[in-house]
Amino acid sequence: DIKILRDIPTKFIFLLVKFVVFQMKRHFLRYISQENADNEMWLDYNGQPLKWHYPIGFLYDLFCGHDPQLPWTLTVHFTKFPEDIILHCPNKDIVEAHYMSTVKEADVLKHRGQVMSTMQKKDHNQLWLGLQNDKFDQFWAINRRLMESHSDNDGFKHIPVRIYSDDGACNQRLVSPKNSDGSRKVLQQMITELYPDKPDVKLRTHGITLPTDTPLQWLSEHMSYPDNFLHLCLC
Structure with missing residues (x-):
């Protein structure tokens, strides 16, 4: 187990935990035994495993909102994966599938799914890659369409x-x-x-x-x- 002591970079606040895990794993491989190098890496805060499909900023609010503290101390694990709490996620394709599924669910609530269903595959790719690569303009060019009201009553159908x-x-x-x-x-x-x-x-x-x-x-x-x-x- 390895402790992380650092401030949270602004660009990470909106990202899912798994994005950061993929970026960090190569750095921490030098500190672990070879037999654990292929194990799935996961993080915890004060013994509480961090679910990879939640935004980092939200998790900080959840666990530190009552007593904000920076740097945020997390522990990196390569063993004893908490399967009863966290779903396995071996690659970025699973993260992308989860993210797109959640966006589609939100669009169903807001626009009855009419926005995502009219987008082309290249639009979905641009939305995902803009988020993954921290390219705000690329991301927002697509996401802004999901934030617009598309009815006469000037509001969403429901709030996600x-x-x-x-x-x-x-x-x-x-x-x-x-x-x-x-x-x-x-x-x-x-x-x-x-x-x-x-x-x-x-x-x-x-x-x-x-x-x-x-x-x-x-x-x-x-x-x-x-x-x-x-x-x-x-x-």
Whole structure:
């Protein structure tokens, strides 16, 4: 096991854990025995394995949001893979398939899947490669189409949002960006709907405790991760 002590580079905040693992593995091979060199590498924070399909910035919010600390200390492992917690991911093709599946799910929620279904394969490739290679303009040229409203009511059909408790349990429900009277729904109204017994719940993303009067449509357009989901932590 190897400790990592470092600040989090800005470009990594939005990436999935597995991106960083693939980039780091070659560096750490010099420190491990040859018999473990082909083993799948994984990371943990304070004994908690980090799931590779989550954005790094979200995981930092989840585990360090109550007590932010930099550099973030992680441990690298090449043995004792926690199969009951983390799915195996031997190559980047699996990461790409998972990412594209999540983007398509978000598009179904927002646009009934109409945006992704009209894109060509080259558009999907550009979206993926722009993210993988940290080329924002390349990525945003495609992703901006997923962030636009395509209906007369000036809003998404539903908001792609996942809310996580401290233990990592995920709560995902159908959430409309509008109230029954057509007014824009704000964060506090969503909290009241999802947590009627906890009206004082606060939510955090990107290191920010969100104002409860923030419109959900605005949050989805401006605070979603590259997978097009809002990843919010209870706090």
